[in-house]
Amino acid sequence: MIADADAAMSTPADAGIEVPPLDQWQFAPYLQWSMQNIQSFLPVRQIRRGVRSTEFGARAAELGTLSVAHPWEDRHASFAEVMAMTDTDGWMMTVGGAVVGEEYFGTLAPGGMHLLMSVSKSLTATTAGLLAASGELDLDRPVTEYVPRLEGSGYDGALVRHLVDMRTGVRFSEEYLNDGAEVRLLEEAIGWAPKRHAEVPDTLLDFLATLGQQGPHGGAFDYKSCETDALGFVIEGATGQPAADVVSERLWQPMGAEFDAHVGVDSVGSGMFDGGISAALRDLARFGNLFVNRGAALDGAAVLPEWWVDDTFAGGPDSREAFANAVEPTLMPGGMYRNGFWFPGESGDVMLALGIHGQMIYMNRLTGVVGVKVSSWPTPQYAERLFWTLRAFDAASWALSSGAA
Numbered sequence: 172m173i174a175d176a177d178a179a180m181s182t183p184a185d186a187g188i189e190v191p192p193l194d195q196w197q198f199a200p201y202l203q204w205s206m207q208n209i210q211s212f213l214p215v216r217q218i219r220r221g222v223r224s225t226e227f228g229a230r231a232a233e234l235g236t237l238s239v240a241h242p243w244e245d246r247h248a249s250f251a252e253v254m255a256m257t258d259t260d261g262w263m264m265t266v267g268g269a270v271v272g273e274e275y276f277g278t279l280a281p282g283g284m285h286l287l288m289s290v291s292k293s294l295t296a297t298t299a300g301l302l303a304a305s306g307e308l309d310l311d312r313p314v315t316e317y318v319p320r321l322e323g324s325g326y327d328g329a330l331v332r333h334l335v336d337m338r339t340g341v342r343f344s345e346e347y348l349n350d351g352a353e354v355r356l357l358e359e360a361i362g363w364a365p366k367r368h369a370e371v372p373d374t375l376l377d378f379l380a381t382l383g384q385q386g387p388h389g390g391a392f393d394y395k396s397c398e399t400d401a402l403g404f405v406i407e408g409a410t411g412q413p414a415a416d417v418v419s420e421r422l423w424q425p426m427g428a429e430f431d432a433h434v435g436v437d438s439v440g441s442g443m444f445d446g447g448i449s450a451a452l453r454d455l456a457r458f459g460n461l462f463v464n465r466g467a468a469l470d471g472a473a474v475l476p477e478w479w480v481d482d483t484f485a486g487g488p489d490s491r492e493a494f495a496n497a498v499e500p501t502l503m504p505g506g507m508y509r510n511g512f513w514f515p516g517e518s519g520d521v522m523l524a525l526g527i528h529g530q531m532i533y534m535n536r537l538t539g540v541v542g543v544k545v546s547s548w549p550t551p552q553y554a555e556r557l558f559w560t561l562r563a564f565d566a567a568s569w570a571l572s573s574g575a576a
Contacts (some may be wrong), residue, residue: 179230189550195284196364202474203260203547206286206528207279209449210433213363215416216442217424218432218450224421225427225457228269232576239566242558254544257556258529260285261452262544264564266571268469273452283432285447286374290527291448292399294418294458296335296511299402301421302481308409310335314401317408320376322399325384331405333388334398335510338493343395347527347551354396357445360514361437362376363484375400375437392495392508396445399511400499403444415442425462425474426559428454443476446526452543462522472551483510484519515561523561527551533564538572540564 190212191201205523209215237552254262254274261283263273281286286518287294302308309315310332317331325341346354350367360366360378372378379401386393403414404406404469408415415434423432432454435447457469462483466475490507505517513523529546542564548556570576 186329192229193363195277199549202528202549203258203277206545206547209286209430209435210284214436214440215421215447215449216413216436216440216485217434218415218434218448218489219419220431221424222423223427225472227453227456227469228267230266230269232266232271232412232571234272234567234570234576237563237576239559239563240565242467242555242562245251246558250563250567253559257544257560258547258549260547264540264542264567265456265460265539266568267539268464270284271571271576272567275452278547280453281453282451283307284430284433284451285530286447286449287545288528288530289396289399290455290524290526290530290532291446292396293446293511293524293532294407294422294448295399295402295414295444296465297458297475297479297533298414298418298422298481299331299335299406300510302406302409302417302473304363304476304479308405309353314405318376318401320380321404324380325382327384328380329388331402334402334405334497335492336487336490337392337394338389338491339393339395339398340384340388340390340394341397342385343385345394345396357400359399360443361435361443363435363443363445366496373437375441375443376404379404383460388491391498392493392501394508397565399445400443403442413440413442414444422474423454425472426454426468427470427472428457430454452545454542455532455543455545455550457492458536458545459524459557462534462537463536463541472563479510483512484522485517486514490560491545502558521565525557529553529556529560529562531557531564533561533568535565535568538568540568540571541548542567 196205199369237250260279261275271557314326329339346352406414430451432450434442466480486509494507503515507514520537529548533542
């Protein structure tokens with residue numbers, strides 16, 4: 172385990188803020204504030220930007236009046252109405268690296284941090300891909316070779332590839348509204364929730380070591396947040412560095428981030444990479460542009476290897492079969508999950524980074540369009556809002572590529 176010498180926590184008194192109780196910060200009326208100010212009441216480690224910041228271009232476009240079909244009802248709303256009715260804190264769209272729309276609501280402003288929830292998984296998996304490209308990490312090696320502490324746990328026999336594709340057989344429930352589900356027990360272990368279960372360890376790695384196995388590794392797709400936390404420890408084991416520093420040095424700085432990001436950490440400084448990263452809207456758009464620009468940053472600098480981008484869009488030989496056999500409904504027939512990203516349909520040209528409470532990065536490699544949305548949905552999951560947002564970004568994408576917007 173790597174000590175976190177760069178962890179930091181500002182005190183509420185420093186900012187004149189009334190901090191929500193630990194068992195209520197993820198609920199109304201605190202949620203929207205919490206999503207933008209987690210560093211004010213929980214410890215974080217910085218993900219530093221570099222000296223170079225890449226620049227967006229600009230293009231005039233009218234997106235607000237675009238008609239967007241409801242995902243399953245016979246009715247429409249405008250693009251602007253979809254953004255307004257889905258608890259949006261901020262959204263942004265680019266085409267070919269040029270900004271065509273950017274809007275902030277409430278207290279969020281350009282450069283403001285927003286908790287990404289599971290969009291964090293996509294950033295972390297991409298960092299693992301960069302280490303695979305450099306030869307420091309072998310995705311086909313066992314997880315326990317990089318994280319010996321997990322020997323004897325449900326991760327015995329699992330490969331790193333299984334982590335990035337959500338295909339281990341580890342026992343873990345993702346029921347967000349069940350206080351006894353492992354996804355909520357994990358929050359107790361890292362200090363994001365009050366300790367209600369005495370048997371829950373006091374650190375993230377010790378918690379992961381308690382998880383058992385309920386099925387074969389490499390089988391059906393089974394979305395589990397613990398996988399990306401294990402991947403964070405794999406990254407540390409492969410490099411000998413804190414994972415937050417690796418994300419900074421291998422991804423955040425090379426892509427030309429404009430702002431620092433940060434990740435929540437536990438009592439010993441281990442990062443919660445399944446959902447604990449906070450970042451600015453514009454830097455999420457920079458990240459999305461890497462994938463529609465074949466791995467290149469906005470200024471043309473090579474960041475991701477083209478083979479990793481191609482592998483992500485193509486998927487593995489049985490990625491779609493594994494997704495079709497998913498343990499829980501995905502509501503994305505014909506889709507897949509690969510390298511930390513969701514593919515909502517059969518075409519393989521549109522991929523998503525998704526997080527609960529309404530976080531999304533939309534990437535369309537055919538049109539070169541990237542859409543980003545950060546939100547504060549009152550409930551973790553909200554299918555109508557998710558798929559209406561996807562419809563809105565699809566409509567804008569095709570309007571931009573056809574010259575209709």
